[in-house]
Amino acid sequence: MEQVTSRPRHVIWNTAVTPPDEQFSYYREAICQAFMNLTPESATTSRFPAKVEAIKIGTGAINRVVFPEHTVHRSRADIAASTESCFYLNFKLAGRCRMLQGDSEVSLSRGQVGIVDSDREVTLLHDRGPMLEVASFWVPSRALRDRLPPSFDFRAERVSDDPHVGHLIVETARSLNAGALRMAEEDSIRLFDVLLDLVALSLSRRSRAQTAEAAGFADATALALRRAVHERMREPGLTVANVARAIGISERYVHKLFERAGTTFSDYVMDRRLDGAARDLSDPAKVDQAIGSIAFDWGFSDLSHFARRFKQRFGCRPRDWRAR
Template identity: 50%
Template sequence: MPLTGQSSSDRLQSWSTHGIKSTDQFAYFREAICRAFTNLAPEKPASIDFPATLEHIRIGCGALNRLAYKNYVVHRSLPKAASTSARCFYLNLKLAGDCNIRLADRELRQDSGQIALFDSARGFAIEHKKSSSFGVASLQIPTEALNQRLSTPDDVLPTRISDDPVLGPLIAMSMKTLNLNAARMAEIDSVKLFDVLLDLVALSYSRREYRGVRETSSIAHATTLAVHQAIETRIRKPGLQVSDIAASVGISERYVHMLLAKNGTTFSDHLMQRRLEGIAADLRDPKNASRDIGSIAFDWGFAELSHFSRRFKQRFGVRPRDWRG
């Protein structure tokens, strides 16, 4: 049957077996996954129906593929790998369920939340274990894009990158941010984040395999991104401390202060700025017209109304009730 994907933009294509005849669902999905990825061979499941969705988001020379599906096994045999000119790496973030990645010389278990790197030039089989649902965000990386970041490029062995005690949290934060925002970010921004993520992956792989990696300032940029993201996700928490952010990112409190200082700010100033901006937006939002100003301020982490009102006027030049209009 002909394969047609739905496009919500020139960068995004999506496929779903919803509405497809049950007996045709797996064939439809198999054709979609081979189009979005490269010459894979998923095994047909025992059941007839196969609910699944797939999104393909272009990111410069790479792509992000998001899949949600039920239990199945996918193969990429050595003959298929050898016959494909478009070699690439896959960086897979498991969103739901768990699986085993089997290769000739090793096997990796990947649970939900873990990130694994492997080379499409190697034959492999991904076996998903019995569960109600599975999901994966797979970053498709052109071979040269990763190899050029390694001072001694070589065959990349399958590696659970998220296990890295130093860089793992940064890689996870960057990968999750890209997965959540790639479709709505400007492409130039998604490409920048993509490059930062590859810098981190290259450094992590080099540390694990005792190979060299070219120095790059992107590591500091990626860490700064992780710090900002950690603040954003906790910004409404009363009494938020720099120690909370340092622990979530996996770095020292001193390093958090240093990174923010490079951007000309401090932790307390940045937190105050972002909270006031959030409150200002909420006050102008018609959906909040009936909400008390104090309630909005408390919702953004302020503990004292007088302190909030004073800082709001310092920032915007008017009292909160005058800002609301």
């Protein structure tokens, strides 16, 4: 069962409305609705008093959950059945939660904030109390990843431990949890963005060496990208997909690297092609080669389009450029 983004802004599920032997099943359906596909396990098959409250905040949400001790898994099957991905940013309000993801184990006690990735298997062990409570922020993956270096290596982490911004993360999470329904929705969205900025800052600070490595990786990838473009510059049907496939990165990352350089893929290709054509038109050795032939050699398939773009870039028609 997937998170339903078209539901009302505020929804509450309470197992008290169901018979005792159906309460855990009801709870399982509720957290799948609020979070995404999850597989909870309980030591009891009888009474399971629990309450799930979901509050939408833009594309994210706060899910407040009160429950007895139990375990929650995000399995391979759960991940495969999901059409979305997110981060769970958990603000522990009562009891303890141990978050196990890969080779990382993070323990959260009251007042601490930790984060896990929904795209990787994770186990959440909730214990130490008859009734436990957590405010879990449902963060769309892109909303956080766009704030981090492209090659950021994510792992489960207790971000409230950060010596510089950890206390700000806790207080922002506390304020947003307490005031989400009292403040205007646009204000809650702004505060949610502040929380994500702080979390991204904490994650990025984890290792300055990692950040430097990410920047070095981006520079090396950008160099490989430009080389791949230049090698294919004369191909009329050159696309982002062609060069992305050639160097093994996503089309989105191709666009991001060009944006980082202050341009776009199409503008970069157009400028390089026009520069190449201008050089050939000035080359005495090619004086007898037709202008149309030079244009086609540089990947242009429409001569009038070539002439128009050439004049926009150099201020004169191709034949006038050659005559100079």
